[in-house]
Amino acid sequence: MGETITVTVNGTAHTAEVEPRTLLVHFLREQLNLTGTHIGCDTSTCGCCTVHVDGDAVLSCSTLAIQCDGREVRTVEGLQSEDGTLHPIQQAFHENHGLQCGYCTPGMMMAAVGIIEQQPNATDDEIRAALEGNLCRCTGYQNIVASIRAAADQMARS
Amino acid sequence: MAVDYTTQAAGGIGDAVLRKEDRKFVTGEGRYVDDLKLPGMLHAAFVRSPFGHARITSIDAAAALALPGVHAVLTHESLPVETGVLSASNPGGDVRHPEQAILVKEIARYVGEPVAMVIADDRYLARDGADLVHVEYDPLPVVVDAEKALEAGAPLVHAEYDSNLVKTLEHHTDGFDDAMAKASKVIKLRVDNQRLTPSAMETRGCIGDWQDATGEVTLYTSTQVAHFVRTFVSIVCGTSEAKVRVVTPDVGGGFGAKLNTYREEFAVCAASHAVGRPVKWIEDRTEAGVATIHGRAQVQYYEVGVTDEGKIVALKFDAIQNNGAYNMLLTPSISHLTLFMVPGLYDIQDISIRIRQAFTNTTPTDAYRGAGRPEATHGIERLMDAIADELGIDAAEIRRRNFIKPEQFPYSSATGLIYDSGSYDENLDAALELSDYAGFEARRAESEAKGKYRGIGLSTYVEVCGLAPSAVTAALGIGAPGWEHSTVRLHPTGKATVITGTSPHGQGHATSWSQITQTELGIPFEDVEVIHGDTAFQPYGLGTYGSRSLAVGGIALYRSLGKVREKARELAAHLLECSVDDMEWTGTAWQVKGSPDRSKTIQELAYAGWTSASLPEGIEPVLEATTFHDPPNFTFPSGTHVCEVEIDPDTGRIEILKYTAVDDCGNVINPLIVDGQVHGGIIQGLGQALFEETVYAEDGQMLTPTFVEYLVPSAADVPEMTLSRTTTPSPSNPLGVKGIGEAGTIGASAAIVNAAVDALSGLGVRHIEMPMQPARIWNVIQEAKS
Structure with a gap:
């Protein structure tokens, strides 16, 4: 009953057997x-599970693993550089107190990276x-919005 | 006692230092319960009652057990437990505490009550198995509304009692009747503080791991109160408390909903005992809507007697609290907190309070951010506006005329509390200034010109925090103390471990406790590690709730740091061969007074204490100290919130144009964290005011179990907030701190509703119930116009 899929996650290819119903x-x-x-x-309401598939922010709770066969997935673990340098969005969440319990934070940051890539000059309202x-x-949300704005500014400069 | 920390080095008390917790969370290395895997771990899913009230006539698990990968189906008969869920709350004595079996015994009393538990190889199979358990129900009459539940002839939630009354809480002052008789006007108001679903982003979850050989059980659980859970697991599961370890990994928000001990926590331990392997259960969101406690659910009837000048002379409060189908850990005490705060921050000495608690066929209610205090604040702040409106006095002025004045502190309230300190006029003045209250009418006219209604609303609050002096919790019928534990341990290398009984789940205690340690003991912020949430490391801890962590746990830490510093002083005097009285503390070292060249840093003393090569007489090795701090009083944070709204008459949508909050939480350890708490608290209050409501159909069905029906505010729904602070240090503790975790929620809802009522006051609108969703506002406008 398993399906064999190959998914590249954070740059590493993984081949695995999954049930067709397995969520990403x-x-x-x-x-x-x-x-x-x-x-x-x-x-599909809260966004905690947001990851990128082929560069688009998607909800991994509403995506089947088999739909990602042959595709590239990026998760929060793939944000920082190999040398441990934080991605600007991670640094900005830290510097602007954009997180408290941390549970929504990975999904929030993955969504934020998508927003910044699509609307680098987004206003606060946007x-x-x-x-x-x-x-x-x-x-x-106040410090989350501030974090995203700060990260967008940082990414625009670099 | 005023403490001036403005001269501290970076990382000390008062500094907006960035949180040391953050890195693991932004890199995805946080460890929440669902991230943990144990060898051989199985997964549980619960079969839950689809009826609000029903007798179970049969349970057929054959099809589930036939499914490959399903290991067991447990029911009330087969789950190995000794008792049902326990409550620690008995205010006034004689509270009705019906049995709450871990899995339903004969009769289910609310939708979602767990009937059976399926144990399988993975979570998908467990769910499949649960769907195959066939339960036959014989439906019984249902009552969900607390007022109806108390009417004669209402269906009985628990047939062993003659009514649905749980407990009546009363408090009357002797002079009430006379005072009310002398009032020149009596104003009445009914306020419905609706039921809410706490909605932490991480649902609950737990793993039970029972070791047959030793009888030891480890429970990993997403909780605010690991030690409570351990005590109760030992009783419910019938094992020695010394054999139970409760581990709290990272917790994704709690808001009071995880200040409890839940059936599933006992069930995974018992199930692990039964099947001989670790058992994990993770609540899904739809389950959370029915299986985790709800908050609020209180209907209030106010009668207030006033003079022509607007001075309150007597206040009557009659409320009905919906307790749900059972009492959880603190359920009967939550409306008791409402009782205490009925007069708010107003000087009202003649008072009459009755709160009737009712059983209904609904999920139990218990502590949700603010826990009984937002109910009191929202009600009286609506009432103040009703008085202002009736007498034609400005909303700020009516409050000012009734405030407790700074010279009245310590203030004895009519409900028996001693308010520690406060400067309510100062909060109000600052908030009026920041919100440009004086210039509002011009802005109202601008909106009117656009065809919109604009309003401004105030909320002035005081809350009771720092729960609690143990003698008081005992007197209130709470079967648990209110002290907190800390241990400070210095290592040979000069680093420090702080063990705290508080249980942060987003509040940043590792950061704040490190700041206190740096200031009080001179160990740099980055050299301090904070351990919490594991009963194996702590003698006991009462946990994090009721804005108590800093005011109780922080003071426990402060006192342990002082003990270590004093021990280090004796050691330094011994090593420097002078008298203890000749030593002075530099902030990082003990030195001989006036001789900086003769000193020992705290790190040198940590090493010397460990090597113990030469110790003063009577001094034990190692710089370590433990404190169990029991506070002498509560703390009383206060504030003023001002909200300005604009209402679109065509859609009924409320837009918040400006939100201003001035809070007095005493001295501040980390302003960044305090502001974050205020932000989040306000938006939860805003959620109640504008969007959130947990709704039951009359037949007991839950209509709002998920985020599709239950509307938690998103970033697009909420305003940028303007914050400011005043400071009246608490005299009850040496840091002068009060607490800030619940203040935002307590202050917010009334400010927003008052603004909306003000906006529509020109139409004759005098009161609006929450949540003020567009449809409700649109209807209010249509009714007012017709």
């Missing part, structure tokens, strides 16, 4: 032990509108 988020977490991607709902699919219960 469970494939990442249970089979590849990449537990940075979290699950916060069952209705950032807020684009973040609508990512829920945070701790921060009230």
Whole structure:
């Protein structure tokens, strides 16, 4: 009943057998032990599980692992450089107190990277509108918006 | 006692130092319960009642057990436990505590109550198995509304009682009737503080690991109160508390919902015992909507007597609290906290309070951010606006006329509390200034010109925090103390380990506790490690809730640091061959007074204490100290929030144009973290005001179990906030701190509702219930116009 798939995750190709019903988020977490991607709902509402597939931010709880056969997936574990330097979005969340419990943070940052890539000059209102699919219960969003704005500025400079 | 920390080095008390917790979370290396895997671990899924009230006539697990990969199906009869869920709350005595079996015994009393537990190789199979368990139910009459539940003839949630009344809490002052009789006006108001779903982004989850050979059980669980859980697991599962270890990994938010001990926590331990392998259960979001406690759910009837000048002379409060189907850890005590805060920050000495708690066929309610205090604040702040409106007095002025004044502290409230300190006029003045309250009418006119309604609303609050002095918790019928533990241990290398009984889940204690350690003991911020949330490391800890961590746990730490510093002083005097009285503390070292060349740094003393080559007489090796700190009083943070809204009459949508918060939480350890707490707290209050409501159909069905129906605010829904602070240090503790975790939530909802009522006041609108979703506002406008 298993299907063999090959998925490149954070630059490394993984070939594995999965059930057709296996969600991408469970494939990442249970089979590849990449537990940075979290699950916060069952209705595609909260964005905690956001990863990038072929460069697009998607919800890994609403994507089947077999749909990613032959594709490139990027998770929070793939954000920082190999030398340990944090990605500007990671640094910005830290510097702007953009996280508290940290649970929504990986999905929030993956969504944010997508926003910055698509709208590098987004205003605060545009950032807020684009973040609508990512829920945070701790921060009230103010410092998350500030973090994304700071990261966008940093990425524009570099 | 005023403490001036403005001269501290970076990383000390008062500094906006960046959090040391962050790196693991931004790199995906946080470790939450669902990230843990144990060898041989199985997965659990629960079969839950689809009925609000029903007798179970049969459970057929044959099809589930026939599914390959399913190991067991456990029910009330087969789950090896000794008792049901326990409550620690009995305010006033005689609270009705019906049995709450871990898995339903005969009768299910709310939708989502766990009936059976399926154990399988993975979570998908466990879910498949749960779907194959066939349960026959015989539905029984249902009551979900607390007021209806208390009417004669209402269906009984627990047939062993003659009514659904859990407990009546009362408090009346002697002079109330006379005072009310003398009032020149009596104003009445009904306020419905709706039921809410706490909605931490990480749902609950736990892993039970029972070792047959030793009888030891380890429970990994997403909780705010690891030690409570350990104590109760030992009782429920019938094992020695000394054999139970509870580990709290990273916790993805709690908001009070994880200040509890839940059936699933006991069930995974018992199931692990039964099947001989570790058992993990992770709550899904739809489950969380019914299986995790709800908050609020209180209907209030106010009657207030006032003079013509707007001075309150007497206040009557009659409320009905919906406890749900059972009492959880603190359920009956939550509305008791409401009772205490009924008068708010107003000087009201004649008071009459009755709170009736009711059982209903709904998920139990318990502590949710603020826990009984937002209910009190929202109600009286709506009432203050009703008084202002009735008497034609400005909303800020009516509050000012009734405030407790700075010279009245310590202030004895009519409900028996001693407010420690505060300067309510100062909060109000600062908030009015920052929000340009004086210039509002011009802005209202601008909106009117665009065909929109603009309003401004105030909320002034005081809250009771720092739970709690143990003698008081005992007097309140809470079967647990309120002290907190800390241990400070200096290593041979001069680094420090801080072990704390608090249990952070986003509050940044590792950072704040390191700051306190740097300031008080001179160990650099980065050389301090903070350990929490593992019962194997701590004598006991009461955990994190009720804005208590800093005011109780932080002071426990402060005192341990002082003990270590004093021990280091004796050691330094001994090594430098002079008297203890001749030593002075430099902030990082003990030196002979006036002789900087004769000194020992704290790191040198840590090493000397460890080698113990030469110790003063009577001094034990190693610089380490432990404190169990029991606070002498609560703390009383306060503040003023101002909200300005614009309402679109065509859609009923409320837009928040400006939100200003001035909070007094006493002295601040880390302003970054304090602001973050205020931001998040305000937005949870905003969620209640505008969007959130947990809704049951009359037949007991839960209509809002997921984020599709239950509307948690998103970034697009909320405003940028403007924050400021005033400071009246608490005299109850040496750091002068008060607490800030719940303040935002407590202050916010009334400011927003008051603004909306103000916006529509020209139409004759006098009150609006929460949540103020567009449809409700649109209807309010249509009704007002017709």
